[in-house]
Amino acid sequence: MQLPVINNPVAEAPSGGCSAGSCGSTDDQMGHLPEHIREKVFNHPCYSEEAHHYFARMHVAVAPACNIQCNYCNRKYDCANESRPGVVSELHHPVQAVKKVLAVAATIPQMTVLGIAGPGDPLANPQRTFETFRMLSEQAPDIKLCVSTNGLSLPDNIDELSKYNIDHVTITINCVDPDVGAQIYPWIFWKNKRIKGREGAAILIERQQKGLEMLVAKGILVKVNSVLIPGVNDKHLAEVSRIVKAKGAFLHNVMPLISEAAHGTYYGLTGQRGPTNEELQALQDECSGDMNMMRHCRQCRADAVGLLGEDRGSEFTMDKIEAMDINYPEAMKMRAEVHAAINEELESKRIAKESKVQLVSIQGLKPKVAKTRPVLMAIATKGGGVINEHFGHAGEFLIYEASSAGVRFIGHRKTTPYCEGGDTCGDGESALDVTLRVLAGCEAVLCSKVGYEPWGPLEAAGIQPNGEHAMEPIEDAIVAVYEEMRVAGKLAMKKVELQKVA
Amino acid sequence: MALEIIESCVNCWACEPLCPSKAIFEAKPHFLIDANKCTECAGDFEDPQCATICPIEGAILNENGIPLNPPGSLTGIPLQKLAA
Structure with a gap:
């Protein structure tokens, strides 16, 4: 076997200042990221394609209110059988939510990330959202916190966000042109008024961009989500991608519109179709020339629990959680061991991968x-x-x-x-x-x-x-x-x- | 002079913190407005705040029982599609 020989230089590499588990791999989407960002995201299932096979996430539904209307959303959101954003079965008060997070983290040690994503807009419910974050950062310091927002209230909440060490924020940006926005957002609630049409969309866009700039200036990581709506913003999203990248977003996630008449949304009822797999892939490829694209998003429910693509929410209903006796400090020790084992596995895979690359380059084996x-x-x-x-x-x-x-x-x-x-x-x-x-x-x-x-x-x-x-x-x-x-x-x-x- | 929340309310909490008179309270099966406290925001805001943020058409009525946000007014969904 030639592998050990090839391995030697690699094994020495970490002493050169590269932290374990986050350098080297070049073929996944984390490859081009600066070291300090990769360090933050390598175990985040939503940001790292590799991590999503190993680490789990959960959302808690503490934020029911919203300050805008989107044409792909129906606010009558209670449904147990569907997996899509904005849908939840049980709304939680912050104290209940924290209990649930601790129970899940103790039961599923691979859970590294807690997000608040709705079912409304987390920053339109700042008290409930930040109360949850505050308690969690005290009681479960080993859990990463993140939040998704439509951006309208984002500039007002930047200081609060940085207080609780929330270093990942997702902004849904579907457009940078108010004329496109008017076809996506029928109204926003702004300064005690409901503002409809293009005027509302223009304010929303301005606030999203401002929020993005402020987050980047604070050193908070920003991912941008966009919903691909054929005939509405499909031609426009490449420009969105260029602009958000230029402003410092580290990842762009283009998601397909989910639209069925049964969902009762404007788009569903008026026959607006979602993109085909081919259209989505073509757009992701088009945008990837400009920035890092994310392709493993599962468009989770606002109360999702588990690995991406699975939902174990039904194991953690409030009555089941009340019956659980969680000793979190003990659980944290076990979690640390599980995380270390996963990191070791990821690291050994990375080394094996690098060895292969080097094997090829050293022997000059070019495919004939x-x-x-x-x-x-x-x-x-x-x-x-x-x-x-x-x-x-x-x-x-x-x-x-x-x-x-x-x-x-x-x-x-x-x-x-x-x-x-x-x-x-x-x-x-x-x-x-x-x-x-x-x-x-x-x-x-x-x-x-x-x-x-x-x-x-x-x-x-x-x-x-x-x-x-x-x-x-x-x-x-x-x-x-x-x-x-x-x-x-x-x-x-x-x-x-x-x-x-x- | 008072507004009323009816059963189509989805309990989203959006209105509760906005009420200048603290007239809105959590109740089962849905939020309610204390008619003795509600001022319809007169003197505080141009538009009644609960009805201005409420996302559900028809969930908030004026004192004559007429919805402040009639069907189709918020989502833009054509009436014949709403009925279906």
């Missing part, structure tokens, strides 16, 4: 083969960065693109699990149709196991089922499958030709 065409692959995973989910149990798939340039993460796509487990699959047939539609464009699906029944329909749809890489790291498995495809001569052909052959 001609450029191969890019291929999309779908991955079923429960977390941990490995392929460890059955095809039929996957509620979502991670989508990666393999090409001669390497492997890159594209995003995630939700589906209805083909089979919820157990002996009966109920209407499994139609669930499979959903999955086939969701996986359109992918040429392989890698999971820990694929059943006999979906195998045929997947193949017929041009998606090769593959259960041969169970428990392997996602990227390694993709590289292996891509290489198999290359050897089999499948990568020189255009996809249409491939389908004709099949």
Whole structure:
């Protein structure tokens, strides 16, 4: 094995002033960030693509009031069966919220981040929001705090925000042009008046930009969320991306509009559609030339609990929490051990990755083969960065693109699990149709196991089922499958030709 | 002279801190306005504050029982779509 030789220079690197766990990796979205920012975000599941496989987050719903109306939001928000922003089942007072956070943090030690995201706007409920943050920074100093806002009240709350060491703020910025804004925001509440249309949108935009500048000046990290609304701001978001980057936002997250008539929103009821997977990816690619894009956002509920993509909120309802006896100082010790173990794992993966890169560069191994065409692959995973989910149990798939340039993460796509487990699959047939539609464009699906029944329909749809890489790291498995495809001569052909052959 | 909150209220708390007369209070199943305290913001603000921030059309009535924010006035959703 040549790896130990290659490893030596890497092992010495940290003594040169680089802190463990946050330097080196260049192929994920954290790669280009300055060291002090990466140090803050490497274990934040919402900011780090790698961290989201390992660390968990939760939101507490303490902020019901809002000071604006968005056309994608319906304020009658109570719903237990949906996963989307602005939806919660149980509203909490700050004292209850803190109890819930401590219970979750003690039960799910991977939980590193607590966010307040609604169901209204956290900064339109400053007392409840800051009361929660104040108690948490005292009682649970090992939990990172963050907050999402529409930005209208942001400039008034910067000092308060910096008081509680909230070093991550997300601002939803859908536009920088009031004419576009007038199609997204019907009204804002401003200085004791309801201001409608373009005038309201103009004030909101001005406050968002001012808030962004003030946060950056204070050294508080800012992520910008944008909702992609086809026909409204799709042509406009590249400019938004350029401007927020220039002002110092460290990450831009373009999310697809969620719009269904059943949600009762303006967009849902008037037939405004959300973007297709392809439109979203195209826009994210367009913006990525300007700044770091985030592609693993799951558009969580305002009371979400657990790893991204999972929601364990039902384990922590208020009556269940009241019955729990939490000794947080004890829990903190256990949490520290769990975090150290995860960090060690991340660090060893990073070193292994670097070794591979160096191995290639030292031996001067340049791929002799001609450029191969890019291929999309779908991955079923429960977390941990490995392929460890059955095809039929996957509620979502991670989508990666393999090409001669390497492997890159594209995003995630939700589906209805083909089979919820157990002996009966109920209407499994139609669930499979959903999955086939969701996986359109992918040429392989890698999971820990694929059943006999979906195998045929997947193949017929041009998606090769593959259960041969169970428990392997996602990227390694993709590289292996891509290489198999290359050897089999499948990568020189255009996809249409491939389908004709099949 | 007093406003009234009715059952379509979603308990979002937006109005409560704005009331200059402290007439709004939390109640089950929804927030209420103390008719003895409510001044409709006369002398304090141009517009009654609760009805100015309330996001729910029809949730706040004037003394004649007429909604201050009639259906469609806040969301812009066409009436025939609202009914559906």
